[in-house]
Amino acid sequence: MEELQNAVKDGGLAVSNLPEKGRCLLTTKNFYPGEVILRQEPYVCVPNNTVSRCDGCFASESLKKCSACQAVWYCGSTCQKSEWKLHRLECIALSRLEKEKRKAVTPSIRLMVRLYLSRKLQNEMFIPASVTDSCNFVEALVSHLKDLDEKQLVLYAQMASLVHLILQWPEINLKEIAEKLLQGPQLILCCYSLLACNAHTICDCELRPLGTGLYPIVSIINHSCLPNAVLIFEGKSSVVRAVEHIPEGAEVSIAYIDIAGSTMTRQKTLKEQYFFTCTCPRCIKAYNDIQESAILEGYRCKDDRCNGFLLRDSEDKGFICQTYKELKYKSPGNHEEAISQYKMIEKLQMELCHPFSISLMRTREELLKILMELGDWREALAYCRLTILGYQRVYPELHPLLGLQYYTCGKIEWLLGYTEDAIKSLTRVY
Ligand SMILES: C[S@@+](CC[C@H](N)C(=O)[O-])C[C@H]1O[C@@H](n2cnc3c(N)ncnc32)[C@H](O)[C@@H]1O
Numbered sequence: 405m406e407e408l409q410n411a412v413k414d415g416g417l418a419v420s421n422l423p424e425k426g427r428c429l430l431t432t433k434n435f436y437p438g439e440v441i442l443r444q445e446p447y448v449c450v451p452n453n454t455v456s457r458c459d460g461c462f463a464s465e466s467l468k469k470c471s472a473c474q475a476v477w478y479c480g481s482t483c484q485k486s487e488w489k490l491h492r493l494e495c496i497a498l499s500r501l502e503k504e505k506r507k508a509v510t511p512s513i514r515l516m517v518r519l520y521l522s523r524k525l526q527n528e529m530f531i532p533a534s535v536t537d538s539c540n541f542v543e544a545l546v547s548h549l550k551d552l553d554e555k556q557l558v559l560y561a562q563m564a565s566l567v568h569l570i571l572q573w574p575e576i577n578l579k580e581i582a583e584k585l586l587q588g589p590q591l592i593l594c595c596y597s598l599l600a601c602n603a604h605t606i607c608d609c610e611l612r613p614l615g616t617g618l619y620p621i622v623s624i625i626n627h628s629c630l631p632n633a634v635l636i637f638e639g640k641s642s643v644v645r646a647v648e649h650i651p652e653g654a655e656v657s658i659a660y661i662d663i664a665g666s667t668m669t670r671q672k673t674l675k676e677q678y679f680f681t682c683t684c685p686r687c688i689k690a691y692n693d694i695q696e697s698a699i700l701e702g703y704r705c706k707d708d709r710c711n712g713f714l715l716r717d718s719e720d721k722g723f724i725c726q727t728y729k730e731l732k733y734k735s736p737g738n739h740e741e742a743i744s745q746y747k748m749i750e751k752l753q754m755e756l757c758h759p760f761s762i763s764l765m766r767t768r769e770e771l772l773k774i775l776m777e778l779g780d781w782r783e784a785l786a787y788c789r790l791t792i793l794g795y796q797r798v799y800p801e802l803h804p805l806l807g808l809q810y811y812t813c814g815k816i817e818w819l820l821g822y823t824e825d826a827i828k829s830l831t832r833v834y
Pocket residue numbers: 424425426427428544545546548601602623624625626627628678679680681682683684
């Protein structure tokens with residue numbers, strides 16, 4: 405702990421323990437809006453597999469496959485060299501797999517394999533370890549293994565057995581690597597639980613997901629639905645920035661989930677994924693939030709004389725429109741038909757929901773996406789402006805998602821020649 409304190413001390417931070425939250429990151433100086441609180445490189449990371457990406461920089465163009473394992477891509481020799489120490493072992497392990505099994509190696513399987521191999525390489529001193537970038541530090545992260553339900557356990561166990569199979573070769577002695585209490589698949593299972601709680605989705609500057617990484621110090625930061633900081637990425641490096649003034653001695657918090665939802669939805673998601681009940685100021689302000697929840701997720705009361713909005717209860721998922729789910733737009737497709745169906749949904753939601761309803765906002769986001777693909781900039785702008793009204797309601801003033809929506813708006817205004825409006829929007833982005 406002392407070494408860890410020394411490692412973060414110079415950055416104006418300290419690690420502490422709170423009875424109800426476990427470890428937390430505190431400030432030992434003031435941080436101002438936009439200021440970088442912390443930067444950290446990933447302990448391990450992998451690109452996602454929606455499109456092929458370079459393992460080194462996550463670029464998706466001019467890629468070449470690793471000729472030996474045929475499972476990993478690089479954009480050039482610089483990235484290949486930078487990844488070689490770790491990939492050398494991974495490459496041998498993957499190459500040994502039958503072709504069919506190799507196809508089942510998803511990014512989460514690779515992440516786990518890499519976690520093990522990093523540990524092996526650090527133990528053998530092939531790659532350097534620092535206090536904040538060591539396997540011991542990673543192992544001290546929360547795992548919640550005991551809280552997993554049967555379904556999660558079965559899923560993790562299946563993944564763990566594939567990882568175990570990949571790692572079973574002479575040079576890698578699982579027993580030796582896992583010198584702690586648990587061994588073999590059971591230890592891998594525990595690590596999956598750890599990754600589920602601590603790994604972060606790496607996004608590009610427009611918040612589109614690129615991959616997954618584990619950033620041990622960032623993982624000490626606890627959640628709040630009214631966070632005072634955000635986690636963003638510059639390439640693969642994680643950057644935590646203040647979104648408001650954080651005074652000396654305050655706890656740094658980020659949002660683990662999309663904070664656009666009502667308290668009920670947020671609490672349910674946090675409980676299911678992170679096993680805690682949030683007690684942030686937004687969650688405990690329960691009474692006002694019932695009204696807020698009705699606005700964000702409720703439906704108009706059937707009684708015409710009533711101005712109220714119906715709210716779904718925590719057990720019943722009944723009010724989520726199934727048609728809406730099935731219609732989820734997948735690009736590329738029939739744009740005209742998608743537009744007419746989404747407009748139908750929008751009309752229905754305008755009758756049923758509050759103007760600030762999240763479902764209505766999501767429908768408009770989909771419409772905006774399709775209209776932009778079609779190049780219908782005028783209508784896209786109208787929808788973009790409508791979504792901004794929703795975003796302003798659910799995200800704090802300096803939230804990156806709000807910034808991005810202003811950015812889209814500014815770009816469309818610029819394209820349409822609405823220079824003054826564009827300057828206003830882009831100034832806002834800045
Ligand atoms: C990424 S870890 C955060 C660091 C963690 N507190 C630790 O001791 O290592 C996530 C876990 O921290 C705890 N946690 C995070 N935010 C919390 C909050 N607002 N209230 C209570 N527990 C929280 C939960 O157990 C959650 O699964």
